Amino acid sequence: MPESETPKQVGESWLEERLGLASIKEFAAHKTVPVHSATIWYYFGGITLFLFVIQVLTGILLLLYYRPTTTEAYESVQFIVTRVPFGWLVRSIHSWSANLMILMAFIHMFSVVFLHAYRRPREITWLSGIALLGLALGFGFSGYLLPWNKVSYFATKVGTDMAASVPVVGEQIARFLRGGAEVGGATLTRFFGFHVAVLPGLTTVLLVVHLALVQKFGMSSPPWLKDVKLAQMKFFPNFFLRELMAWYAALGVLGSLAAIFSWELGEKADPFASAPAGIRPEWYFLAPFYTLKLIPSHVLHIEGELLGLLGFALLAVWWVALPFWASARDGTLRTRWVQGAAVALIAYLVTFSALGYWR
Amino acid sequence: MKGWFHVFLILAALPLAAQDSCLTCHKALEGSLQKPALAFQDDIHAHAGFSCADCHGGDRTSGDMEQSMSRARGFTGKIARGAVPRLCARCHSDAALMHKFQPQQRVDQLAQYQTSVHGKRLAAGDTAVANCVDCHSVHDIRAVRNALSPVHPLRLPETCARCHADPKHMAKYKIDTNQFAQYRGSVHWEALSKRGDLSAPSCASCHGNHGATPPQVASVASVCGTCHVLFEDLYAKSPHKPVFDSMGAAGCVVCHGNHGITKPSSAMLAGPKAVCTQCHDATSAGGVASADMGALIAKLDTALNRSDAVLAQAQNSGMEVSEPWLQQIEGREHLIKARVAVHAFRTAAVNKPVQDGLAIAAATRKAGEDALKERDSRRIGLGISLITIVITMLGLWLAIRALEARPPGEGLGVGG
Numbered sequence: 197m198p199e200s201e202t203p204k205q206v207g208e209s210w211l212e213e214r215l216g217l218a219s220i221k222e223f224a225a226h227k228t229v230p231v232h233s234a235t236i237w238y239y240f241g242g243i244t245l246f247l248f249v250i251q252v253l254t255g256i257l258l259l260l261y262y263r264p265t266t267t268e269a270y271e272s273v274q275f276i277v278t279r280v281p282f283g284w285l286v287r288s289i290h291s292w293s294a295n296l297m298i299l300m301a302f303i304h305m306f307s308v309v310f311l312h313a314y315r316r317p318r319e320i321t322w323l324s325g326i327a328l329l330g331l332a333l334g335f336g337f338s339g340y341l342l343p344w345n346k347v348s349y350f351a352t353k354v355g356t357d358m359a360a361s362v363p364v365v366g367e368q369i370a371r372f373l374r375g376g377a378e379v380g381g382a383t384l385t386r387f388f389g390f391h392v393a394v395l396p397g398l399t400t401v402l403l404v405v406h407l408a409l410v411q412k413f414g415m416s417s418p419p420w421l422k423d424v425k426l427a428q429m430k431f432f433p434n435f436f437l438r439e440l441m442a443w444y445a446a447l448g449v450l451g452s453l454a455a456i457f458s459w460e461l462g463e464k465a466d467p468f469a470s471a472p473a474g475i476r477p478e479w480y481f482l483a484p485f486y487t488l489k490l491i492p493s494h495v496l497h498i499e500g501e502l503l504g505l506l507g508f509a510l511l512a513v514w515w516v517a518l519p520f521w522a523s524a525r526d527g528t529l530r531t532r533w534v535q536g537a538a539v540a541l542i543a544y545l546v547t548f549s550a551l552g553y554w555r
Numbered sequence: 556m557k558g559w560f561h562v563f564l565i566l567a568a569l570p571l572a573a574q575d576s577c578l579t580c581h582k583a584l585e586g587s588l589q590k591p592a593l594a595f596q597d598d599i600h601a602h603a604g605f606s607c608a609d610c611h612g613g614d615r616t617s618g619d620m621e622q623s624m625s626r627a628r629g630f631t632g633k634i635a636r637g638a639v640p641r642l643c644a645r646c647h648s649d650a651a652l653m654h655k656f657q658p659q660q661r662v663d664q665l666a667q668y669q670t671s672v673h674g675k676r677l678a679a680g681d682t683a684v685a686n687c688v689d690c691h692s693v694h695d696i697r698a699v700r701n702a703l704s705p706v707h708p709l710r711l712p713e714t715c716a717r718c719h720a721d722p723k724h725m726a727k728y729k730i731d732t733n734q735f736a737q738y739r740g741s742v743h744w745e746a747l748s749k750r751g752d753l754s755a756p757s758c759a760s761c762h763g764n765h766g767a768t769p770p771q772v773a774s775v776a777s778v779c780g781t782c783h784v785l786f787e788d789l790y791a792k793s794p795h796k797p798v799f800d801s802m803g804a805a806g807c808v809v810c811h812g813n814h815g816i817t818k819p820s821s822a823m824l825a826g827p828k829a830v831c832t833q834c835h836d837a838t839s840a841g842g843v844a845s846a847d848m849g850a851l852i853a854k855l856d857t858a859l860n861r862s863d864a865v866l867a868q869a870q871n872s873g874m875e876v877s878e879p880w881l882q883q884i885e886g887r888e889h890l891i892k893a894r895v896a897v898h899a900f901r902t903a904a905v906n907k908p909v910q911d912g913l914a915i916a917a918a919t920r921k922a923g924e925d926a927l928k929e930r931d932s933r934r935i936g937l938g939i940s941l942i943t944i945v946i947t948m949l950g951l952w953l954a955i956r957a958l959e960a961r962p963p964g965e966g967l968g969v970g971g
Contacts, residue, residue: 277875284875285933434958441951448944455937458873 223411228428229435230417237307238415238435239442244304246443247297248403250450251335254290255392262342264388266381269344270464277461284458291459293450294336298480300446301329309518309538312529313416319519321409324402326516331399336478338391344384349465351477352387353379358488361501380467419529476552483545484508486552515541575615576623577607594695597703603656610634610642636682640668643687667766674766683724685767690714706764708753712738715758734758737815756782775813776806783807789898809833821856824897825849847902851909852893858916859886865923872930879922886915 201209212218229238261280263272276283305325308314314322341352356379360370375382417426429435477485484504491500514521522534581592595601600609608615613630617623624630634642644665646652653662664687668674673684688696690706697704705714716735718724725732738744738757746755761770761778770778776796780787790796790806799806805813810823810830822828825846835841862883869876889912896904 274875274877278878434955437951437955437958441948441955444944444948444951448941451937451940451944455933456873458875460873461875461877 224432225430227411227414227431229415229431230421231427231429232417232421232424234307234311234418235429237304237311239439240300240304240307241410242439243442243446244297244300245403245407246446247293247300247450248399250293251290251297252396254286254293257286258290259392264342264385266344266384266465269342269384270461273343273461277458285454288454288457288459289450292453292457294339295479296446296450296453298329298332298336301332302480305329306538306542309534311416311418312522312531312534314519315416315419315523315529316519318409318413318416321406321413322519323516324406324409328399328402328406331395331402333480335391335395335399336480338387338395340478341379341384341387342391343461344465345462346465346469346472347462347475349379349467350471350475352383353471354475354485355477355481356383358501358505361499361505363502378467419531479549479553482552483548486548486555489552575606576618576620577611577613577615580620581607591694597695597697599696599698599701636686637677637680639686639688640665640674640677664765667763671763671765671767672769683727685718689718690764708747708755708757711759712744712747712757734814737812741814741816742818743816775808779807785895786898789895793898793900795900819894821849821852823849824852841900844900844902848897848905851902851905852890852897855886855890855893855909855912855916858913858920859883859890862886862916862919862923865920865927869923869926869930872927874926874930876923876926879919882915882919882922886912886919889915 208217229235258276261272261276261283263269273287277287278284280286308322308325337352337355340348342348356370356373359373360366362369371377373383373386374380375386476482487508488501488504491504493500495503518534518537522530524530578592578595581588583589584592591607595607606615607613608629611631611634612628613625614623614628617628622628624632647660648662648665650662653660668687669678673686676684677686692705699706701707702709704710712735719730720732720735722732743756746752747757759767760781762768776787776790780790786807796806799809811819823830826849829845829849831842831845835845837843837846862879866876866879866883870880889908892908893905893912896908899905
C-alpha cells in the first residue's frame, strides 16, 4: 500500500478492481431527466418500485409465521395480527401496499401512454412494463386467497370458474390453478408457491430488463416537445432526492392507511357454507367482473362468459400492441387515437369498477 | 241456450272420455261444477293416479253420463260431512296401500281423530266440527311440506283460526276465540314466521293434529317439555311442582301463559312486572329468592352487553378481537344456563353459571379495553412516524433547494 493512500482510498480501489464501480459512477453522474410540465409523471414508476420493495420486505416477515394449509393458514394470519409484535402492522402494510402498488402501476402505465413514452425505440420497455403489471395482478389474485377467509375463498372460486370457461383448454387451466376439481388445500399450496416463488422470480427478471431499458434509453420526452431544447435535471442527486421525497410521502400514506384502517381478516373459509351475499373480487378485477355479470348467458348461441373472456383477450392484445399500431407507416404518431383509446379505457375501468362495487 | 251449449261441450269431449270422463266433462262445465275438476289438477291424489271416482264412485271410463254417474256403478255424489273421515281412512288406514305411495306415513289418523274433540263430536252427530277436508282442503289437497297446503307449518295457525277465531262458529262450544291473536304475539309465532323455523311450535305441536285435544292441567309441563326438556326436568324436581299440582295450576302456564308466550326476561323475576309476586310476597323467602335470581341474571346480562360494546368499539377501530368475541359466545351460553337454572327455583343453582359468565365478561371487557389502548398507542406511533416523515421530507426539500441554489458551474442543479 503506497503511504500516501488513506484507508478509504484503499477500500475504493479494492472495490474498483473487482466491481468496476467507476463506470457506474460515471453513468450516474451524466444521467439526466428532462424538465417540463409533465415531469411529475416520471415519479410514479419509482413509487411503484418502492412499494414493490416494501412488498418483498413485509412478505418475507410474514413468511416467518404464515403456514399454507387449510387448517393453519387462517389461524397463522390471526396469530400474526394478534400475537406477533407489530405483526398487525406488517400484515396491514403488506395488504395496503399491494393495492397501492397496483394503483401506482396503472397510473404509471397511463402516464406512459399520455406522454407517448412507449414509442420507438421503447417498445420492449412498454411490453416488459405491461408484463410486470400482469404479474402484479397475479400477485394480487394469488395473495388474496392466502389468509383463507370466506371472501377470498369464494372470490378464488369465481375467478377459477372464469378460467374454466376458456374454450378447449379452460378446464385444464382451472384444474392446474386449483390443483384439483375444487378450490381446496391443493389450491392454497400452489397459490402460495406462485405468490412467493414463481411470480417473484419472473418479476425480478422482468424488472431488471425493464429498469435496464429505462437506463439505456433514458427518460422519454413528450413528442410535442421534440423541437424544444428542454432543461435537464441531474438524476443524482436532484431527481433522486425528489423521488426520495415521493417515497417518503408514499410511506406516510401507506403507514396511515395501515394504522387507521387495519386490513380485516374476516371469517375463516368454510367450503361447505353457501357463498356470502355481495361476493366480489379485489377492486382491480371489478370492471371485468361486472362486465361479465352484465353479459347475457347466451349471445347468438355463444356462451356469454366465453364471449366476455374473448372480448377481454382481444382488448388485452390490442392494448399490449399499442406501440405497434400507434405509429403510422410513415412514422407519424397517431396521438389522437392513442389518447382517445386511453381516455375510453380509463372511463370504462372507473365506471364499471364503481358499478361493480356499489351494485 | 246455455244448457244446450254445455251439452254440446260434453258431447264434443266424449271421444276423450275414455281416460277420465269425470274430469273431461266437469272441466267443460262452469261454476261450482267446474271448480273441483280444475282444482284436482294440483291435488296430490291426482299426481298419484287417483281419480274423482275413487272417492265419489261411478265409472270414469264411461263416456255416457248416465252410466258414469249411475248409482248402480257406485256413484255417491257429494259426500256427507259425517262420512268424510271414514272415506279418507279407506286408503289412509290401509298400511299396504299407503306403503306404495308414502311408506313413511302413519295410518292411524282415523283412530286418532276418533279420540279428538272433533272426532267425538262428529260421532255424536255434530257435523259442524272439523273433519279431514276442513284442514287439508278438498280437491286440491297438497303434501304437508308444500307451502300452499293449508296444513303447512307456516299456514296451520291460520287454518285452525278459520274456525277457532270465528266467534259465531265457536259460540255454541263456549270456547274463547282469542288464541290466534295471542299466538301471533308469541315467541313461537315469531320463530315460525319471522325466522322461518318450521320446527317452531304451532297449534298442532301442543294440541296434536288428528287427535286434537286441549292439554289437561297435569300434562301441560309434559307438552312444553317435549321441546324444553331441561326446563321440564328442573320443574319436576322443584318445590313448585307439588304445590302447583295441589292447586290445580297448569305448570308452565302459571308464569308463561299459553298461546301468547312472550320472550322471557329477568323482569319476570324481579321488579313491577315480576310474575313471582302473583303468589310470593316480596319480603318472603320466595320473593327474596326470585329478586336475587333476577338481579344475578340482570348483572350477567349487563356485564356481557358492556363487553359487547367495548369489543364493538375496538372492532370498528380496526382491531382484531375475534378471540374475545368467541369467548363472549361462551359467556352468553352461561347466561342461557342461568336462565334455565331459574326453573330449579334455587338461588344457588342460578349463581353458579352467573359467576362463570361474569368471569368471562370481565376477561372479554379487559381484552376490548386493551385493544382500545393498543389502538391509541398505534395512533400515537403513527403520529410520531408521520412527524418524522414530514421532517425528513422538509430536510430533503431544503437540501434540494440548497443544491439548486448553487451556480450551475458547480455541476449540480438544473441545466439546459
